[in-house]
Amino acid sequence: MNPTPTGILRTTRSGIDLELTRVFRAPIDDVWASVTEADRTAKWFGKWEGEGRPGKTIRVQMGFEEGAPWSVMVIESCEAPRHLAVSMSDSAGDWHLEMTLDESDDVTTLVLVQHRVSADGIGDIGPGWEYYLDMLAASRDGDALPSFDDYYPAQKEYYEQLSPSPR
Numbered sequence: 001m002n003p004t005p006t007g008i009l010r011t012t013r014s015g016i017d018l019e020l021t022r023v024f025r026a027p028i029d030d031v032w033a034s035v036t037e038a039d040r041t042a043k044w045f046g047k048w049e050g051e052g053r054p055g056k057t058i059r060v061q062m063g064f065e066e067g068a069p070w071s072v073m074v075i076e077s078c079e080a081p082r083h084l085a086v087s088m089s090d091s092a093g094d095w096h097l098e099m100t101l102d103e104s105d106d107v108t109t110l111v112l113v114q115h116r117v118s119a120d121g122i123g124d125i126g127p128g129w130e131y132y133l134d135m136l137a138a139s140r141d142g143d144a145l146p147s148f149d150d151y152y153p154a155q156k157e158y159y160e161q162l163s164p165s166p167r
Contacts, residue, residue, distance in 0.1 A: 001146060003130060003150055003155075005127070006130065007019065007020045007126045007129065007130065007162070009119060009122070009163065010165055011166050014115070014117065015116050015117040016116050017114065017116065018113065018114040018116060018122060018125065019111060019112070019113050020112045020126075020130065021110065021111050023108070023109050024110065024140065025106065026106065026140065027106055027108065028081045028101050029081050031081075031101055034136060034140055035099055035101075036052065036080070036084065040139075042063060044064075044135035044138070044145075045060075045062075045063065046060050046062045046063035047061050047063060048073070052078070053075060053078060054078050055075065055076075057075075058073050059071070059073070060072075060073050064132075069090070071089075072088060073086050073087070073088040077098075081101060082100065082102070083098070083099070083100050083101070085097070085099075093121075096114065096116075097113065097115075098112070098113045099111070099112050099113075100113070112133060119164070123160035124156065125159070126156075126158070126159035126162075127148075127151040127152040127155040128151070128152070130151050130155060131150075131152070134151075
């Protein structure tokens with residue numbers, strides 16, 4: 001499998017945003033459930049526990065990372081079924097993420113944005129998000145889950161060569 005990288009970088013007032021988009025032939029509520037319900041996130045990202053609402057902290061087990069480590073994630077905003085913003089800190093750094101969903105004619109578009117201060121490390125981070133979003137798609141479709149080895153290091157150069165465009 002040779003997945004094609006899709007991410008783009010956008011310049012912001014505080015740095016850059018890494019943005020990736022996926023389209024699902026499914027109603028928005030179903031896609032929302034795939035990215036917010038613990039039993040469904042466990043299939044493509046990791047299980048979580050705690051009180052999942054704005055201002056609360058949950059624990060997330062990174063189910064597809066080496067050693068399946070636990071991380072603490074703060075839910076900054078949750079406006080079902082259209083917007084979720086979270087932040088977490090772990091040994092790899094600080095992560096500020098947003099997911100926005102939009103539906104038209106039973107087709108839902110999901111946009112994942114990682115807010116970053118700079119493009120440092122983007123060659124490692126971009127392929128990871130490609131992998132996780134393709135894991136989401138595969139888990140929803142009942143397909144075999146992809147292998148991270150198909151994404152990294154194959155997509156590293158693509159991400160390292162991205163230039164941010166203005167928002």
